[in-house]
Amino acid sequence: MGKxxxxxxxxxxxxxxxxxxxxxxxxxxxxxxxxxxxxxxxGLVNIDGRLIKxxxxxxxxxxxxxxxxxxxxxxxxLNGWRLDINSAYSAMLILKDATSQFIARGADLTxxxxxxxxxxxxxxxxxxQNLVDLTMKxxxxxxxxEGRIITVSPSKVPRIIGKQGSMxxxxxxxxxxxxxxxQNGVIWLQGEPRSEMVAVETIRKIEAEAxxxxxxxxxxxxLEKKKESKENGLQEKA
Amino acid sequence: xxxxxRLDGRKFDETRKIEAKTGVIPRADxxxxxxxxxxxxxxxxxxxxxxxxxxxxxPAKGVLRCKYNMMPFSGAGDRVRPGTSRRSKEISMVTExxxxxxxxxxxxxxxxxxxxxxxxxxxxxxxxxxxCAASMALxxxxxxxxxxxxxxxxxxxxxxxxxxMTYDEExxxxxxxxxxxxxxxxxxxxxxxxxxxxxxxxxxxxxxELAKKALKKIYEVQKNAIKQKYELK
Numbered sequence: 001m002g003k004x005x006x007x008x009x010x011x012x013x014x015x016x017x018x019x020x021x022x023x024x025x026x027x028x029x030x031x032x033x034x035x036x037x038x039x040x041x042x043g044l045v046n047i048d049g050r051l052i053k054x055x056x057x058x059x060x061x062x063x064x065x066x067x068x069x070x071x072x073x074x075x076x077x078l079n080g081w082r083l084d085i086n087s088a089y090s091a092m093l094i095l096k097d098a099t100s101q102f103i104a105r106g107a108d109l110t111x112x113x114x115x116x117x118x119x120x121x122x123x124x125x126x127x128x129q130n131l132v133d134l135t136m137k138x139x140x141x142x143x144x145x146e147g148r149i150i151t152v153s154p155s156k157v158p159r160i161i162g163k164q165g166s167m168x169x170x171x172x173x174x175x176x177x178x179x180x181x182x183q184n185g186v187i188w189l190q191g192e193p194r195s196e197m198v199a200v201e202t203i204r205k206i207e208a209e210a211x212x213x214x215x216x217x218x219x220x221x222x223l224e225k226k227k228e229s230k231e232n233g234l235q236e237k238a
Numbered sequence: 239x240x241x242x243x244r245l246d247g248r249k250f251d252e253t254r255k256i257e258a259k260t261g262v263i264p265r266a267d268x269x270x271x272x273x274x275x276x277x278x279x280x281x282x283x284x285x286x287x288x289x290x291x292x293x294x295x296x297p298a299k300g301v302l303r304c305k306y307n308m309m310p311f312s313g314a315g316d317r318v319r320p321g322t323s324r325r326s327k328e329i330s331m332v333t334e335x336x337x338x339x340x341x342x343x344x345x346x347x348x349x350x351x352x353x354x355x356x357x358x359x360x361x362x363x364x365x366x367x368x369x370c371a372a373s374m375a376l377x378x379x380x381x382x383x384x385x386x387x388x389x390x391x392x393x394x395x396x397x398x399x400x401x402x403m404t405y406d407e408e409x410x411x412x413x414x415x416x417x418x419x420x421x422x423x424x425x426x427x428x429x430x431x432x433x434x435x436x437x438x439x440x441x442x443x444x445x446x447e448l449a450k451k452a453l454k455k456i457y458e459v460q461k462n463a464i465k466q467k468y469e470l471k
Contacts, residue, residue, distance in 0.1 A: 011465045014377050015385030015424050038424070040342065040384065042464060043375045057468060059380025060267060060286055088286040088349035129297060129347050155380070212467055
């Protein structure tokens, strides 16, 4: 019988031995060396029965199939658009996956998406060389109108979204902003300038405290306080 | 004359006081500070990011680029000429090779991870301090790694084998050997081994044993420093 050397939800550094024995199975962020299961990243240990997983605490975005990301058009090629997706690798959006409209041969592609446009798109394929293909066909996938774009650490995105989107809905309800969060850590916001600021501050707070327990309650209180001070501010003006 | 007592009163197997911290450079993807005695190293890691010029890209695996630099005011008062020198270029290269076995390059083909090491204050053991800081910064950047890399200099002054020499000890008028060692502590795999001066085979083995012990302690300091950033406040 193997034995665990660290507790669940403990922070480990690369090279740290998590468990000994063949009955533990290393998954994401860990590897096996003979009898030992070892961390290969800085992260939180997640033990699920015999499976050992690492939840990364930092790191740049690595494209993954099925992720919905926000990208910016940086180039237009013969058969589509090249997008910067806040990663070491840029992504391709080909004509076929971009729109259901008919695009004539030799048409001016900037009429659809031009340089600097921000798009919400889903990754349909990632090759071994990290060539990334995107699609715009799907619910919620669109060209983003004017608003504010911020970037956060991609490892914090799950906490910003929350369980079934609970965290981001909370911010939306409290500030009245429209928010879209990309898995690559790019976030688009649109709303009243003042509430946009509140939303950005809240997101920054989540980013800083993502690994500390009781996050939802803290953020709820924070938003309530912000709302109160805003109302008081309005009264003073009146 | 025989070297009986160390100039700063340390034991022969005792390193100088070590201090370490990560996240010291907020705009970098990962960063770390490592201080051993009067030697202070800062490392900043950027990437994985796109590699330009394009001909440097490797489709099979990623590239690790290191830059070691001593600041002009960092020495004992003699101004270090700024910019790349033969020495800094060599140390950049050995630092890169010391870190390479720990980094999983296959994870980011065609891309690059840049490591910048700056030394605002130096008193020997700079490449070792730089490697320690760089390894911590790589972990802080979330790079996939097999293990951390710890480094320390061991050596011989007269007939005494000792660890972590200061500049004054290195300039001792007599038989001196200076041996920087870097190691991945879990597997005890050595990733850097250089020497200045001369030493017998037995002396070298003794020195390496001493290095191993010191490196385990340095590893603990590095590990705790990386974790500290995520501790409850």
